Amino acid sequence: MNSHRHATRSFLAAMPAIAAVWATLGCSPVYTDYGSFMAEPRPLVADTEYRMAPPDVIAIRSQRVREIDGHREMIRPDGRINVPLLGPVFVTGKTCEQLGAELEMLAQDYYDGADVTVSIAAYNSKKVYVFGEVGRPGTYSYNGRNTVLGMMAAAQPTRLANPSKIQVLRPNDEGKLIKRMTVDMNRMVRDGDMTLNALLEEGDIIYVPANAFASVGLAFQQVLLPFNPISSTVQGPADIDTAAGNYASANNN
Numbered sequence: 001m002n003s004h005r006h007a008t009r010s011f012l013a014a015m016p017a018i019a020a021v022w023a024t025l026g027c028s029p030v031y032t033d034y035g036s037f038m039a040e041p042r043p044l045v046a047d048t049e050y051r052m053a054p055p056d057v058i059a060i061r062s063q064r065v066r067e068i069d070g071h072r073e074m075i076r077p078d079g080r081i082n083v084p085l086l087g088p089v090f091v092t093g094k095t096c097e098q099l100g101a102e103l104e105m106l107a108q109d110y111y112d113g114a115d116v117t118v119s120i121a122a123y124n125s126k127k128v129y130v131f132g133e134v135g136r137p138g139t140y141s142y143n144g145r146n147t148v149l150g151m152m153a154a155a156q157p158t159r160l161a162n163p164s165k166i167q168v169l170r171p172n173d174e175g176k177l178i179k180r181m182t183v184d185m186n187r188m189v190r191d192g193d194m195t196l197n198a199l200l201e202e203g204d205i206i207y208v209p210a211n212a213f214a215s216v217g218l219a220f221q222q223v224l225l226p227f228n229p230i231s232s233t234v235q236g237p238a239d240i241d242t243a244a245g246n247y248a249s250a251n252n253n
Helices: 002-024 096-107 148-155 185-191 212-224 237-252
Strands: 057-061 071-074 080-083 087-090 117-122 127-132 138-141 166-171 177-183 205-208
Touching (some): 087 096, 096 117, 127 148, 148 185
Antiparallel strands (some): 057 071, 127 138, 166 205
């Protein structure tokens, strides 16, 4: 009975805060850096050449050089691979065409008219990221053809997601956020509007926020279940600092 009265008092005391949360639901900012993500004419692939880096896996084919035909190897942390017959070769930062030409030159010492073709067997070094209300959050391999809709199909937004306010974030090489836009996936899926189905770049981040009811449920959870593990109430990047601050305040008290 005491615990019930305590929960009731906690709920009533928190009503103003919950009301404030409810009042702001659906009013999250819409980011409009669309020009930074969309190009005309719309490209089918990234406009930058893919350059290899650890731990990409490369595949080598050659019709004349039997020793290296079919060879596959993951790039080592030192940026090298060990090619049969040819020895260790530094490959990081090179395109497939550049590495193929270099291996052809090395193979000329052993075979006249040596031919070498290099391709990427596994794109492991470059990533894009998906967080928030999705079934499969985390890192995804970047291959130069990743799109917003493709990443959403892979990450699978949950029933708690707000698909009309998906945020696409772009940091620069120093890790600072420089551009962001809001995408309405409902328009893509329901109406076939692919206007904002941007081709992503390496390091882009997609964040799927919670919908109105999920956000209110989180507010109730924080009020009525104060002893829940803090990780269970963290829903996205914006909540992490708040949760950490609440945890520190509780411990200090």
